[in-house]
Amino acid sequence: MTVQAIPLHLSRLFPSAQHQHTARDLGSPYALHQTLRWAFPGAGQPDTLLPDGERLLWRREVAADPETGEAVPALLVQSVTPPDWGALNARDPGYLSGWEVRTLDLRHALTPGRVLHFRLHANVTVRRVDERGHTARHGLHHPDEQLAWLDRQGDRHGFEVLGADITGTGRVRTRKGRTTITLYTVAFEGALQVLNPVALAGAVRGGLGHAKSLGCGLLSLAP
Structure with missing residues (x-):
């Protein structure tokens, strides 16, 4: 099993606290995703999707400011297409x-x-x-259910969870046009063992779970 040679581009962004759109975007996952698209080809064109094969994933986090060293809000963004963050800043x-x-x-x-x-x-x-036979998505709120969900993701995507902690949970509401979307989110951290490299590589590139365009699903790996 050989992992396909598709490089991924991992960006850490530092939105300016003084900019008028920062608070709006950090408060709305949908607005933030639309802003991030400006770093990729075709942004702003009617009915234009991201480039073929692209799955833009991102996650909010806290990181050390490269100039001051202070802990500040940051964004971790993963893409297949090389991003042009200068184009976003020019716009x-x-x-x-x-x-x-x-x-x-x-x-x-x-x-x-x-x-x-x-x-x-x-x-x-x-x-x-x-x-009545209607289906709908429901958030899992109990830690045992959340960890079982993570184990099932491993079964599907080529890894075994050796140990995991739940480091945070939340409920986020965002608007997409006239529709209000509620996200039930869980932050996990722990160790996994690689079982199927190809399947796991696909999970890293494509993300896990739903609401991937809204700041969910980015699986970060490190030694």
């Missing part, structure tokens, strides 16, 4: 106070049996059928 001057980009190659990192540290912020839900 919205001063939106980003800084950014860092590095390239990941999964071919050598994912080998059967290897143990890796992971971090994941996910929309943890299941689809259930009601008495």
Whole structure:
């Protein structure tokens, strides 16, 4: 089983606290996703999707400001397409106070049996059928259910969870047009063992769970 040689681009962005759109975007996952799209080809064109094969994943986090060293809000963004954060800043001057980009190659990192540290912020839900036969997604609120959901993701995507902590939970409401979307999110951190490198590489590129365009599903791996 050989992992396909598709490099991933991992960006850490620092939105400026002084910019007028920062508070709006940090409060609305949908608005933030639309802003991030400006770093990729075709943004702003009617009915234009992201480039073929692209799955733009992102996660809010706290990181050290590269200039001051202070802990500040940051964004971790993963893409297949090389991003042009300068284009975003040119469109919205001063939106980003800084950014860092590095390239990941999964071919050598994912080998059967290897143990890796992971971090994941996910929309943890299941689809259930009601008495009328209608299906809908429901958030999982009990830690045992949430950890069982994570184990099932491992079964589907080529890894075994060796141990995991729930480091945070939340409920986020965001609007997409006239529709209000509620996200039930869980932050996991722990260790996993690689079972199927190809399947796990697909999960890293494509994300886990639902609401991937709304800041959920980015699976981060480290030695």
